[in-house]
Amino acid sequence: MANSISRLEKLYFRLEAQVACLAFAFSEIATRPGLVFELGLGHGRTFDHLRKNLPSREIYVFDRQVDSYPDCTPDTEHIILGELSQTLPVAASRFAGKVILAHCDVGSFSAEHNKTMSTIVSAHLPPALADGALILSDLPLAIPETTRLPLPPGAREDRYFIYRFSSSRT
Amino acid sequence: MANSISRLEKLYFRLEAQVACLAFAFSEIATRPGLVFELGLGHGRTFDHLRKNLPSREIYVFDRQVDSYPDCTPDTEHIILGELSQTLPVAASRFAGKVILAHCDVGSFSAEHNKTMSTIVSAHLPPALADGALILSDLPLAIPETTRLPLPPGAREDRYFIYRFSSSRT
Numbered sequence: 244m245a246n247s248i249s250r251l252e253k254l255y256f257r258l259e260a261q262v263a264c265l266a267f268a269f270s271e272i273a274t275r276p277g278l279v280f281e282l283g284l285g286h287g288r289t290f291d292h293l294r295k296n297l298p299s300r301e302i303y304v305f306d307r308q309v310d311s312y313p314d315c316t317p318d319t320e321h322i323i324l325g326e327l328s329q330t331l332p333v334a335a336s337r338f339a340g341k342v343i344l345a346h347c348d349v350g351s352f353s354a355e356h357n358k359t360m361s362t363i364v365s366a367h368l369p370p371a372l373a374d375g376a377l378i379l380s381d382l383p384l385a386i387p388e389t390t391r392l393p394l395p396p397g398a399r400e401d402r403y404f405i406y407r408f409s410s411s412r413t
Numbered sequence: 414m415a416n417s418i419s420r421l422e423k424l425y426f427r428l429e430a431q432v433a434c435l436a437f438a439f440s441e442i443a444t445r446p447g448l449v450f451e452l453g454l455g456h457g458r459t460f461d462h463l464r465k466n467l468p469s470r471e472i473y474v475f476d477r478q479v480d481s482y483p484d485c486t487p488d489t490e491h492i493i494l495g496e497l498s499q500t501l502p503v504a505a506s507r508f509a510g511k512v513i514l515a516h517c518d519v520g521s522f523s524a525e526h527n528k529t530m531s532t533i534v535s536a537h538l539p540p541a542l543a544d545g546a547l548i549l550s551d552l553p554l555a556i557p558e559t560t561r562l563p564l565p566p567g568a569r570e571d572r573y574f575i576y577r578f579s580s581s582r583t
Contacts, residue, residue: 249462250485255432258425265421292419315420 277343287315430568447513457485
């Protein structure tokens, strides 16, 4: 056997964790009202997964530009383009307390970029969150009002993070 | 539940099948000599998986150009660049009967492209294959000297193909 996982396994385990965490989140929020923030559209695969599994939710997607499959692109009212440091504070104010699920997929191969993105999300996402909201993130976040939850069964990879937001904390 | 799988699940199931099929192949060829052909380098994830799991095998990788992660790029002696219709016949002649495992990942979203690639691989790969060689492919192939094998347990997705080559057939 190999000593370390291959890049193929890395992507596979990452998707496995993502699918398992999203299934957990879909179940957890089933009885709670609220909308969804997707930070990072990318090719639109996760957006497609969100809309298929949450057909009655409004989903707002953030990215710098549209680079998704044509059939995985949100309509113009639900895509918010620009730098997250600019767009997230505005959206968090517009949708204050209404977001029940935030999925954050804004990491890259640059540690410096990841630290910056984690800081931006940690600083500007909280005002948007409803009490009990879940945050799923590819980067560790530092939001005092959240508790980190264990990953659900089926998620082998530990580089994925689930936080629950409580408006009564700190 | 969603009526059809999402693009996220599609990629996830595809990787799941690929990892399971490769594990099956590694076990099957363990006691057989021979080298490996990887048709389609892409980002180099599968090449990384092959070299980690088959550290003593020579692996020759084919693609039009190098677009892989720097740490997943074969050395210049083991990468064969150009159109597969040109490079594969030459390589199959050079390594006649010596390939024990061929991994083919040359499909795209274009049905026409896929048909062309399937025809090229089916026509020009066989002379390279050792008796008992396995072919793993993202496209269906039409090689008379092969038998299609069932996918191993753990592979949910059926759009992946395993063939065993027998030089005594037809």
